[in-house]
Amino acid sequence: MRVMEPILYRDTRGLDPKPRTFTEAVIAGIAEGGGLYVPERVPELTLAQIAGSADLTYAQRATDIFLRFGIDVPDERVAELMELAYGAAFDTTSVAPVVEVDSGTHVLELWHGPTSAFKDMALQCMPLFFSEAISMRLAAGRKLDDYLVLVATSGDTGKAALEGFADRDHTRVVVFYPVDGVSDIQRRQMVTQHGGNVAVFGVRGNFDDCQTAVKQAFTDPEFARTLHERHGLTMSSANSINWGRLMPQIVYYISAYADMIAVGAVRPGEPIDVCVPTGNFGNILAGYYAKRMGVPIGRLLCASNENHVLTDFLGTGAYDISHRRFVTTPSPSMDILVSSNLERLLFELSGRPEDVRHWQEALTAGGRFLVDRHTFEGMREHFAGDWVTNDESLAVIRRVWEDHGYLLDPHTAVAWEVAERLATDDPMLVVSTAHWAKFGEDAYKALNNLDYADPLPAEARGMSGVDLVECVARLAPGAAPIPRNLATLGEQPVRFEDVVDPGREGVETAVTAWLEQG
Ligand SMILES: *Cc1c(COP(=O)(O)O)cnc(C)c1O
Numbered sequence: 062m063r064v065m066e067p068i069l070y071r072d073t074r075g076l077d078p079k080p081r082t083f084t085e086a087v088i089a090g091i092a093e094g095g096g097l098y099v100p101e102r103v104p105e106l107t108l109a110q111i112a113g114s115a116d117l118t119y120a121q122r123a124t125d126i127f128l129r130f131g132i133d134v135p136d137e138r139v140a141e142l143m144e145l146a147y148g149a150a151f152d153t154t155s156v157a158p159v160v161e162v163d164s165g166t167h168v169l170e171l172w173h174g175p176t177s178a179f180k181d182m183a184l185q186c187m188p189l190f191f192s193e194a195i196s197m198r199l200a201a202g203r204k205l206d207d208y209l210v211l212v213a214t215s216g217d218t219g220k221a222a223l224e225g226f227a228d229r230d231h232t233r234v235v236v237f238y239p240v241d242g243v244s245d246i247q248r249r250q251m252v253t254q255h256g257g258n259v260a261v262f263g264v265r266g267n268f269d270d271c272q273t274a275v276k277q278a279f280t281d282p283e284f285a286r287t288l289h290e291r292h293g294l295t296m297s298s299a300n301s302i303n304w305g306r307l308m309p310q311i312v313y314y315i316s317a318y319a320d321m322i323a324v325g326a327v328r329p330g331e332p333i334d335v336c337v338p339t340g341n342f343g344n345i346l347a348g349y350y351a352k353r354m355g356v357p358i359g360r361l362l363c364a365s366n367e368n369h370v371l372t373d374f375l376g377t378g379a380y381d382i383s384h385r386r387f388v389t390t391p392s393p394s395m396d397i398l399v400s401s402n403l404e405r406l407l408f409e410l411s412g413r414p415e416d417v418r419h420w421q422e423a424l425t426a427g428g429r430f431l432v433d434r435h436t437f438e439g440m441r442e443h444f445a446g447d448w449v450t451n452d453e454s455l456a457v458i459r460r461v462w463e464d465h466g467y468l469l470d471p472h473t474a475v476a477w478e479v480a481e482r483l484a485t486d487d488p489m490l491v492v493s494t495a496h497w498a499k500f501g502e503d504a505y506k507a508l509n510n511l512d513y514a515d516p517l518p519a520e521a522r523g524m525s526g527v528d529l530v531e532c533v534a535r536l537a538p539g540a541a542p543i544p545r546n547l548a549t550l551g552e553q554p555v556r557f558e559d560v561v562d563p564g565r566e567g568v569e570t571a572v573t574a575w576l577e578q579g
Pocket residue numbers: 178179180217218301338339340341342343344345394395472494495
């Protein structure tokens with residue numbers, strides 16, 4: 062069943078002269094000239110089609126959406142890949158369940174995947190299509206390198222990328238994490254990773270040191286030549302600006318609305334508000350595309366932590382990081398100053414790639430840009446936002462546990478608070494992006510009435526991440542159980558112990574030594 066003509070992709074800055082197919086956009090990641098790929102047209106669904114998807118499995122829902130985009134992978138193969146992506150790796154058959162936590166407020170749980178954070182929703186899917194795209198080209202007789210995916214991570218992305226790419230054909234993945242910047246649980250998740258095509262290295266320093274070193278290696282032509290000539294490898298980044306990561310995220314908004322109709326939480330066509338804890342703007346942007354496809358979403362509520370550049374942007378139309386200090390928060394996956402997927406929204410609302418290019422150039426050169434009135438009004442039509450302090454985040458975790466017996470992680474807590482502040486009579490869908498147990502220390506502090514900056518009390522200090530999480534589970538009986546993958550972390554053998562110096566050389570030497578070892 063080929064539902065639609067293939068949709069091609071253009072770049073947001075208008076610098077790539079050729080429209081690309083889906084698999085071309087996935088392999089390229091970013092367009093020449095720095096723009097991001099966006100679909101030339103967005104397929105539309107009727108309400109009956111949306112409601113009807115409630116009868117399908119999650120894998121079938123995802124297949125249906127990908128086929129409507131007319132992607133350049135055979136239909137049966139799309140269905141097979143979706144069964145692989147959204148099957149046994151998730152701890153619930155519904156994959157992305159919607160639960161009612163308060164009357165009128167539902168939570169969309171996106172953390173039932175193998176790494177207990179929402180990055181799995183995209184990274185269980187995207188590497189399959191990445192590897193398929195390479196296989197298709199090889200089968201057609203093209204000569205092609207395998208791909209080396211380099212990742213610098215502050216926690217969630219590294220593990221989700223390892224789990225998504227492990228043992229996928231034609232790919233290898235190397236993850237670098239800052240030894241001074243990830244939690245005990247996050248580190249253990251990465252250094253125990255299985256798979257013959259993966260490696261993990263600690264970098265001495267913080268996330269910034271780590272990211273800079275990986276970027277330098279990524280753009281070093283000498284290193285690229287060595288990889289190609291000696292190992293038949295081309296570098297790729299597979300980060301959240303890849304369209305292959307964005308498209309799978311559209312599916313769960315459609316899926317959630319269908320489920321809400323099915324349980325009578327909304328009447329078909331009744332608008333809902335959606336509140337999303339936002340960092341790089343990928344998740345909430347997928348909600349915007351779902352709205353364009355026909356999901357009755359009223360407002361998209363953008364929830365931020367103390368790094369609230371997006372809240373200010375939605376208020377003023379000025380994106381300004383020229384004097385902004387980076388703040389550490391209990392929701393580290395939202396600690397972002399340059400929100401890279403915002404560029405796609407600016408393109409969709411302004412329709413003018415030359416404007417997008419100028420804004421991005423101004424941001425790079427002077428740390429700020431101001432959008433025009435038309436684009437600003439478009440933004441205000443669909444989006445609203447607010448931000449939450451560190452101490453408020455922990456207070457929300459405590460309050461929602463006491464009032465509703467539901468334990469939030471600190472990212473979802475930010476969204477919960479913003480949803481409450483901006484609520485109207487419309488049903489609210491709060492998007493939950495991590496299992497509480499991934500951030501056990503914050504849950505522990507919240508349930509013990511501590512502030513974010515307070516040290517852990519003596520009895521909890523020095524506990525391993527897993528022990529602390531078990532302690533929280535005893536304090537909060539009835540909270541979602543600790544996922545098996547996290548509970549057994551202490552028993553998994555450590556496979557990767559190497560720590561390297563920051564800088565380009567540390568990264569390059571680590572990668573070449575690993576490749577030469579076979
Ligand atoms: C990545 C992440 C976010 C932010 O999502 P964006 O798509 O970058 O806006 C929020 N919460 C968690 C737990 C994450 O891992």
